Amino acid sequence: MKLTVGFTYNLKRERGEIEFDSPEVISLIKKAIEQLGHKVILIEADLNAYDRLKKLKGKVDIVFNIAEGLGGSGREAQIPIFCEMLGIPYTHSRPTVHALGLDKTLTKKVIAGAGVPAPKSLLITTFKAAAQINLGFPLIIKPNREGSSLGVFDKNVVENKSQLYKRLRLMLRQFRPVMVEEYIDGREFTVSLLGDQPEVLPILEQKFAFLPKGFHRIAGYELKWLYEDRLTDQAEAYACPAKLIRRQIQTIKALSVKVFKALEVNDCARIDWRMGRTGRFYFLEINTLPGLNFSGKEISYFPLSARAAGYDLTRVVDIILTSALRRFNLLK
Structure with missing residues (x-):
């Protein structure tokens, strides 16, 4: 079955955009979809992504989505939400699952x-809440809503209250809330x-x-x-x-x-x-x-x-697409 596949992604332009994908990776995935016999329409998941998807409604059979999103605690849900608003089938999980x-x-x-x-943990939103922490040391402090190890440094592992309070004060300036977790x-x-x-x-x-x-x-x-x-x-x-x-x-x-x-x-x-x-x-x-x-x-x-x-990339893409097509009752 030949499909027209919209391919949504975030393009890495700066070294600091560690969750986004390079032009080479985007090209490899595009080729993998094409090797399965499908037509690919590239859709960068920028501020104009919704408008592009809206124009493509009825022209794409499914969206192959790897977009990490542009910010916020629900950023990975952005493209799936757009697809659901427009009634376009898409790969990977539902918006609520990503969030x-x-x-x-x-x-x-x-x-x-x-x-x-799972390790015992507490969600901390303010420095005053540090007094509520009653977990045994050592502990590790993590941003509660980040991926790719962002904000998780070696010094986040703390052995006593002095280290905990010092690191917690620093972490809360950049990441809020944070999770304080037993270090296993x-x-x-x-x-x-x-x-x-x-x-x-x-x-x-x-x-x-x-x-x-x-x-x-x-x-x-x-x-x-x-x-x-x-x-x-x-x-x-x-x-x-x-x-x-x-x-x-x-x-x-x-x-x-x-x-x-x-x-x-x-x-x-x-x-x-x-x-x-x-x-x-x-x-x-x-x-x-x-x-x-x-x-x-x-x-x-x-x-x-x-x-x-x-498995090579083409096989992985095929399994993901087939799984999504089955879920949306599009397999013939």
């Missing part, structure tokens, strides 16, 4: 109802899921040995955007598939599918987990718009897991 997934505290409340373990020391894993009845792709483990001496074992901003970029061998940053025993693999897969279904995610996602010293897995966060950077020039976890499963 929920970007809010760490709300996400943890939902998955708690599904019996998924241990191994960290990423689980990628693909399709509406999700296939769990090979599990990836984050490595930390290349971090400077004294750094905490967290996949924070420094790791992702400073030290990983300096590696001459990307394999120093991860292991995929991760070295886990069968019981551990079964557990983390089952928990990941449980999160996927509890949040009503569609088409694909990436979920981060921490395994504590006792071997228990703790949910950290979910990405409902995982990056599709198959260029090989940057470390991108979802593509690494997909490749380990034997």
Whole structure:
């Protein structure tokens, strides 16, 4: 079935736009859609995106959406909202799912109802509220509504009240609210899921040995955007598939599918987990718009897991499109 596919994206023009995609990545995804026999109409998700989509209503069969949005706590929901307003089918999750997934505290409340373990945490909106924090140290402070490790630095791991108050005051100036969470020391894993009845792709483990001496074992901003970029061998940053025993693999897969279904995610996602010293897995966060950077020039976890499963970009795009077409009853 040949389709006309609107392809929505945010184009990276400056180095600081770390959640947006480069022209090369946009081109690779466009070619992948075309290799499936479809016509592609490029739609940059800028301030004129709604008007472009409105003009294309009735001319596109579906929108393939990877746009991160232009700002705000519901930014990843912007293009899906436009599509729903205009009655245009689209890939990936519904607006409410994207908005929920970007809010760490709300996400943890939902998955708690599904019996998924997560580190204890508190949402802090003002510095005065710091007096309410009764969690045991060490703790880690995170922006509550950011992705790509924005605002998560090594110094965000605090060992006492003095460090907590100092760091909290600084964080609240830039990010509000913030989440103060128990710091779980241990191994960290990423689980990628693909399709509406999700296939769990090979599990990836984050490595930390290349971090400077004294750094905490967290996949924070420094790791992702400073030290990983300096590696001459990307394999120093991860292991995929991760070295886990069968019981551990079964557990983390089952928990990941449980999160996927509890949040009503569609088409694909990436979920981060921490395994504590006792071997228990703790949910950290979910990405409902995982990056599709198959260029090989940057470390991108979802593509690494997909490749380990034997999938190239065209196959991944095909599965996402097919999943969305089935959901909108468009498969013939």
